[in-house]
Amino acid sequence: MGKRPTLESVEVRGVVMPLRRPVVSKVGQFAEWPLLLIDARTSDGVVGRAYLEPYLAQSLRYVAPAVRDLAVTCVGKELDPIARFQANRRALNLIGYGGVAAIAVAGLDMALWDALAKAAGLPLACLLGGSLEPVPAYNSNGLWLTEVATLADEAAALVGEGGFGALKLRLGRTRLADDLAAIAEVRRGAGADIKLMVDFNQGLSLGDALDRCHALDDQGLYWFEEPIVYDDLAGYAHLTKVLKTPVQLGENFYGPRDLLAAVRAEAGVYVMPDLTRIGGVSGWLRSVPIAAAAGLQVSTHLYPEVAAHLMCVTETAHWLEWQDWADPILAEPFKVREGRIEIPDRPGCGIDWNEDAVKRYCVDV
Known part of the structure; x- marks a missing residue:
């Protein structure tokens, strides 16, 4: 160079x-x-x-x-x-x-x-020693804590936005019956084989999380994401130990030491660092090998354009979280086909402004 x-x-x-x-x-x-x-x-x-x-x-x-x-x-x-x-x-x-x-x-x-x-x-993935491969993604553009009756149609639409086989659903409604109904409606709209990652957005106390997650543990969900406040690693370790459904956390890790602390505490089965908290590209490159050494699969949180490149060089790469929230100001938004984000063969991360x-x-x- x-x-x-x-x-x-x-x-x-x-x-x-x-x-x-x-x-x-x-x-x-x-x-x-x-x-x-x-x-x-x-x-x-x-x-x-x-x-x-x-x-x-x-x-x-x-x-x-x-x-x-x-x-x-x-x-x-x-x-x-x-x-x-x-x-x-x-x-x-x-x-x-x-x-x-x-x-x-x-x-x-x-x-x-x-x-x-x-x-x-060079594309960022290639500069880092990888190659441009489509990255498996789940659609996280909807399925919020909205009316349950709307979720089937919304789930079908989300699948159609890129041939997705996996979606994220937010849970933690006041009544267990409403969470169960939400799961059923999403599967009715997206198909029984859809992979459902569910996110509680830190909305439960540890006691409520034990009660709710145990009640949902036989629903065939892909993971339980952030049921409790993000920094209660002891609570996460307890949930991980007693639940069958894998526990996901990590979007609030501030740098490598936070990820290491979670690994040492056995606080989850999966981790999903967020690029702004983990430290951008440099912080990611320093952090995710810790997860790989512990045998933990790594998913992403937000920033799909940069994250797609990094997943190409992540040893235990798992799922990319897909949102199109930046698309309105991007000159050429990334494309998703058959549930995979396609990285354009352009120098850098591949983003430019409209x-x-x-x-x-x-x-x-």
Whole structure:
């Protein structure tokens, strides 16, 4: 590759877009979805692109300044995502590895990796030593805590969006009977053979989780995701021990040590790091080998475009969570066929902005 280019500037913009299917879950209800767009421009004219999903529109106002502050320390330096990641993580020693600062580190990291792969003329998966293979995915674009009577039609539509054989369903309604009815309706619409990953979005106490999950343990569900608050590793270990259905957690791991703590606690059967909390591409590359060494399969949470590349180089790659929530501002959204996300043969992560859409949904940050 020769001498690497240097980072010249970082531009940060915010957009807020309507969701086709509003989120209705135990953690909140959202009709709109915010993204923070990051453009890292290098000395050779390459622009590395990434986005962050901070859940709440008002969070854009906190995350954007953090990304800008980090960028100041990187501008003028050689394009070296690993070195920048390590330096930025060290900068968190005094304020902690979680929260907004860690999310900013991850966002900048993803943009720098995209720029480096573009400078090399390679897709990110290939730069990392892998190849472009379709990645098995489940559709997570719906099936929220909405009216049970609507779920069959919605499940059928979700299957049809990409020939999916697996869907995510949110559970944790007040009555067990309503959760059971939701499962039945989804299978009626999607077919009896559909794989159902169910997510409680941390909505249950440990006692309620034991009661509800035991009651659902014979439903043939693929996994129970985050039944209880994310940091109760002892509670997760107990659930993992007494339930037949595999327990899934990990979207709230802040870096490799959090994943290691969960592995040591035997807190789940599966893990699913989120790129913004685990530390972007660099954090993923440092974390998922821990899961592989323990024999745990690794799925993804959000960020399907970048995550698809990383699954191609993940030893125990399992499922990619598919959402199309960023599609309205992408110039060429990724395609899904026969339940697999297809990675385009383009340098970098394969994302570019639809600037007309960005202008339409732009907000001040």
